[in-house]
Amino acid sequence: MATPGRALPQPTPxxxxxxxxxxxxxxxxxxxxxxxxxxxxxRPFCPAxxxxxxxxxxxxGKATLYSYVIHHRPAPGFxxxxxxxxxxLDEGPRMMTNIxxxxxxxxxxxxxxxxxVVFEPQTDTITLPLFRPVLAKG
Amino acid sequence: xxxxxxxxxxxxxxxxxxxxTDLSQLGLHADAALNAMADCxxxxxxxxxxxxxxxxxxxxxxxxxxxxxxxxxxxxVGGCSFMxxxxxxxxxxxxxxxxxxxxxxxxxxxxxIGAPPRPVHPQSLNGQFEQPFGPMxxxxxxxxxxxxxxxxxxxxxxxxxxxAVVQREWASKNPRATFRNLITTDDVLxxxxxxWPFRLLMCCLVTDGGGALILxxxxxAKDFPTKPVYILGxxxxxxTPMVSQMEDFTSSRAFRVAxxxxxxxxxxxxxxxxxxxxYDAFAHLPIYGLEDLGFxxxxxxxxxxAARNTAPGGSLPLNTNGGGLSYMHSGMYGMYALQESVRQxxxxxxxxxPGAKISVCHGVGGMFAxxxxxxxxxQAP
Numbered sequence: 478m479a480t481p482g483r484a485l486p487q488p489t490p491x492x493x494x495x496x497x498x499x500x501x502x503x504x505x506x507x508x509x510x511x512x513x514x515x516x517x518x519x520r521p522f523c524p525a526x527x528x529x530x531x532x533x534x535x536x537x538g539k540a541t542l543y544s545y546v547i548h549h550r551p552a553p554g555f556x557x558x559x560x561x562x563x564x565x566l567d568e569g570p571r572m573m574t575n576i577x578x579x580x581x582x583x584x585x586x587x588x589x590x591x592x593x594v595v596f597e598p599q600t601d602t603i604t605l606p607l608f609r610p611v612l613a614k615g
Numbered sequence: 616x617x618x619x620x621x622x623x624x625x626x627x628x629x630x631x632x633x634x635x636t637d638l639s640q641l642g643l644h645a646d647a648a649l650n651a652m653a654d655c656x657x658x659x660x661x662x663x664x665x666x667x668x669x670x671x672x673x674x675x676x677x678x679x680x681x682x683x684x685x686x687x688x689x690x691x692v693g694g695c696s697f698m699x700x701x702x703x704x705x706x707x708x709x710x711x712x713x714x715x716x717x718x719x720x721x722x723x724x725x726x727x728i729g730a731p732p733r734p735v736h737p738q739s740l741n742g743q744f745e746q747p748f749g750p751m752x753x754x755x756x757x758x759x760x761x762x763x764x765x766x767x768x769x770x771x772x773x774x775x776x777x778x779a780v781v782q783r784e785w786a787s788k789n790p791r792a793t794f795r796n797l798i799t800t801d802d803v804l805x806x807x808x809x810x811w812p813f814r815l816l817m818c819c820l821v822t823d824g825g826g827a828l829i830l831x832x833x834x835x836a837k838d839f840p841t842k843p844v845y846i847l848g849x850x851x852x853x854x855t856p857m858v859s860q861m862e863d864f865t866s867s868r869a870f871r872v873a874x875x876x877x878x879x880x881x882x883x884x885x886x887x888x889x890x891x892x893x894y895d896a897f898a899h900l901p902i903y904g905l906e907d908l909g910f911x912x913x914x915x916x917x918x919x920x921a922a923r924n925t926a927p928g929g930s931l932p933l934n935t936n937g938g939g940l941s942y943m944h945s946g947m948y949g950m951y952a953l954q955e956s957v958r959q960x961x962x963x964x965x966x967x968x969p970g971a972k973i974s975v976c977h978g979v980g981g982m983f984a985x986x987x988x989x990x991x992x993x994q995a996p
Binding site: 483484485486487488489492496517518543544545546547548549550551552554555558559561562563571572573574575583588589599605 | 746747748754761808810811859860
């Protein structure tokens with residue numbers, strides 16, 4: 478296990494598809510068939526219009542760093558200081574995550590920088606979607 | 616709801632605040648409730664409505680205190696629950712559901728006596744989509760939106776630190792405040808890092824305590840020994856239990872609904888406000904509150920505070936008890952903000968604003984999850 482000790486999710490019927498997705502290295506969102514709203518976290522209806530006609534869609538995994546703190550206190554499964562971040566997916570929704578393959582400093586963690594999803598297995602059933610900086614081409 | 620028809624007639628905090636090792640959480644509720652009853656000359660048998668936000672529940676409080684209620688409210692939406700209770704209680708009194716309502720709060724936030732932990736369940740939305748990424752409670756959750764705010768409006772860490780400096784000035788005037796020694800911006804910026812950009816002195820303290828309010832109709836309030844504090848307007852709202860899912864990281868939707876609702880109901884403008892309380896679990900909360908309640912345009916509150924407008928002698932006295940940053944904070948702070956508004960309206964606050972007639976008291980619940988606003992006046996209807 479990459480990071481033993483951290484809190485792990487227990488899927489519910491409404492969220493199982495999301496966690497099945499991350500296990501298969503896919504970041505799955507949902508999109509309303511009626512009003513086209515793309516949303517997260519998962520639920521079997523659209524939070525914008527209430528329609529139950531929704532589809533699961535695969536996200537690009539591309540995002541930008543929206544906001545964060547760098548936590549300096551101890552936490553199970555983490556070595557402080559570590560950033561607790563929120564990223565904004567290219568599809569619109571935001572999600573909490575960690576930024577990996579990056580120094581956990583204000584200088585390295587620049588708001589609005591491009592990040593992309595990486596999938597980090599925790600157990601046989603749970604894989605977490607984390608994000609890493611997209612290195613500039615050149 | 617028609618305004619000015621309900622008043623606070625009893626108000627008190629627990630006998631002690633700070634570290635209280637001789638009372639459980641339930642005992643803190645009772646201590647505050649008995650103090651509030653003594654404040655206005657009532658007995659438990661005079662109370663016919665009860666509200667609390669605690670694990671203790673209104674059922675337990677009614678039993679423990681010896682109250683037979685015709686109205687109960689266990690609304691528990693975090694630290695602003697008490698503002699919401701005031702709103703619900705005022706409506707209940709208006710509707711004739713109860714005549715004399717007690718709102719209690721007790722919290723063994725520091726000593727944790729009779730205060731069982733409430734872990735985040737791994738099947739909850741928070742447990743699935745936030746907790747795995749390492750947040751450890753409010754200091755590393757409530758603070759997450761602020762970096763986006765700071766970038767959007769060019770606010771500096773020094774300006775955020777000023778919030779704590781100014782509130783300590785108010786606390787220095789309050790013998791009941793936990794921290795009373797004056798501090799400088801450097802003191803704040805050199806204090807221990809908790810969750811960058813937040814340092815220790817930008818975070819609320821953790822204490823034990825409680826408070827209680829007793830409300831009745833404005834008409835009956837005249838017969839009580841205390842100076843009535845009338846409820847001019849109230850508001851409430853909710854946004855999301857997940858801070859990561861706030862619509863706008865620079866503004867609270869719950870604030871933007873609850874605050875203006877209360878102002879409309881009260882029929883007042885911002886110019887009419889003599890005294891303001893904004894729940895400050897962390898130093899960014901007064902900044903968001905000043906803007907989302909409409910006192911200032913977006914992006915201007917940090918500079919407004921740094922320019923001492925909310926400090927002693929300033930045009931808009933804010934968090935005059937010292938706030939959650941310096942006065943006390945047992946976990947759900949809203950009750951203590953309400954108590955300070957009532958003291959200011961009664962004219963008995965340690966740092967009394969001379970001639971104050973209208974006080975706005977604004978609370979937050981959870982991490983920008985919910986909100987409640989109460990506008991008080993000491994002017995008879």
